[in-house]
Amino acid sequence: MNTATKNFIDLYTREREVIQSNSSEIINGLRTDAMLNFKKLGLPSRKLEKYKYTDVQKYFEGDFLTNFDRKPINYEPSEVFKCEVPNLNTVQAFLLNDSFYPTIDKKELLPKGVTVGSLSQMADRFIEWFAKYYGKIANTREDALVALNTALVQDGVFIYIPKNTVVDVPIQLINILSGDQSTLVNRRLLIMAEENAQVNILMCNHAVSAVDFLQTGVTEIFAGENAHINFYEIEETHSRTHRFNSTFVHQAANSVVQVNTMTLMNGVSCNNTNFHLAGQGAHADCNGMTISDKEQHIDNITLIDHAVPHCTSHELFKYVLDDKAVGAFTGMILVRPDAQHTNSEQTNRSICLTKEARMYARPQLEIYADDVRCGHGATVGQLDEKALFYMQARGINRDEARLLLMFAFVNEVIDKINIDPLKEHLHQLVERRFRGELCNCAGSALNK
């Protein structure tokens, strides 16, 4: 057993009482099994196919400050950190490290019956419901990182949209990492949109202090029949944030779910996104975009599981890698024997701006049905020299021409967003990022 795994087992054994007494019964209920699975699996080494391109163990070594005894937050997060999208009204909830901040901004805009709140508090309130859904799609037997999160997590966010309810105003979750020293943060999200419900969720991730952060996260999303969910996640942290996130989506018949993971600024990020298409006529849209430079590392691992007939999935991931940045994409499309008439498309395009930048692309298809359409394409290349010269020949200087091309390249992913002010905001963030002007919080001093 490697040291990092052992350290985390020890941490759990030592803190177990404290962890349990500061969380809810349902969440506690899964810990023992999760820890057993974690012991069995151990933190993945690069020998494990899935994590071949990210040295997970390395980032789990060292000492981290925890907040298992739930010291209360004694300041107003919305005053510490504003994350406004211009021209867009959102219901704002805050997660400071792994603590849900009790005040929700513009909560009155939510339709009746919609719940946004602390995961552990809601777990105490809706015991039967949680027993049915919590941890049910985030499997702890297969991935040590999911197991570890399940064993250690105490709180997070719960979003519930009852059936036939359309939430017009986007729900924005602002996740803030803050601390005086190296900090471990375990977060958990549980999202349910019942039959015919519709919701847009925007999750913004920031780090406001210049220390190391290790963040594990698990998000479970349940889409009922004909539900529509757009889940946009933006990471704008810093070079010392190490993030290991797993998102699980379960889709009933005719539901439409988009997960769009946009990494604008980070240290090391490993995003697992899993779709399980369980009802006929469901559509999954799995998108992602990353802009990396210096020694940033980004690994997107996706699985789209077509379990039943007549489902469609569309996947688009784009990377721009500068300096010594490393990108990886593993995209598995699984078409099970019953899943006839599956229509699935996967595209991964990457640009390496330097000779030192690295991109690893692994499209993987496993098809066990015979009447399906599955397309996939992966390319890694450089900026188009012909296009650059064409623009220069019209007077646009080379730097600006490069910027226009890079901007155009990632815009294809941003344009999948169906909220116009958010799209516009992202265009601006991306432009600032490419111009090296993206620094809106204290931690971002690290990114200069």
Add this chain to the structure above:
Amino acid sequence: MLKIKDLHANVDGHEILKGINLEIKKGETHAIMGPNGSGKSTLGNVLVGNPNYEVTQGSVEYLGKNLLELDPEARSCEGLFLSFQYPVEIPGVSMTKFMRAALNQHRTYKGLEPLSASDFLKLVKEKREMVKLDSKLLSRSVNEGFSGGEKKRNEIFQMAVLEPTLAIMDETDSGLDIDALRIVADGVNQLSSPERSQIIITHYQRLLDYIKPDFVHVLLGGRIVKSGGPELALELESRGYDWIKQEGGK
């Protein structure tokens, strides 16, 4: 305006231009004709600084400056323009964004303020009408999905916006039907002035019916082997290039 002296240039290590000498004065229109592979397009690309073409010898003076020392973007801002034979498609960059970036860089170069959005749109509308370019094309990506004729018209539109001092048309007539040819030629003619010069690279006399050259040069094997007035183009049209080859390119 432009003085080319003993210009030699390579593409992929092969010498294509083998000593070009050419002088163009203010207000003049020069036609450069010649068979395939004689170096016509190479000359155009070398003048605008295409990095795939390597100048090995000779000099080019443009408005008193050493042209070969300037970046392609500076050449453009100094008023040089090439209408490309094969315009490049740039997916994701809209025509409007592209032209606005180009025009504003030209203005910055000249020490002018960038044009406001409304003034820019006014200018674009005026120039677009000049070459009868469909307004829908301006919201699309640069040249993406444009027909051959639309691409050529788009080149002339860009020229109209940037108002170059020296415009080089590289086979702008190829792939155009008669109507499109007339529109393109009209656009070019409207832009000509005593202060501006043009180089028309073409295979055929056809375009020269619409754009009257002052001089016609025959490029053969990387050299200008014969120069004359507009009548030379007519002679080439009826006799082909063989008789010039037989004259030995003297």
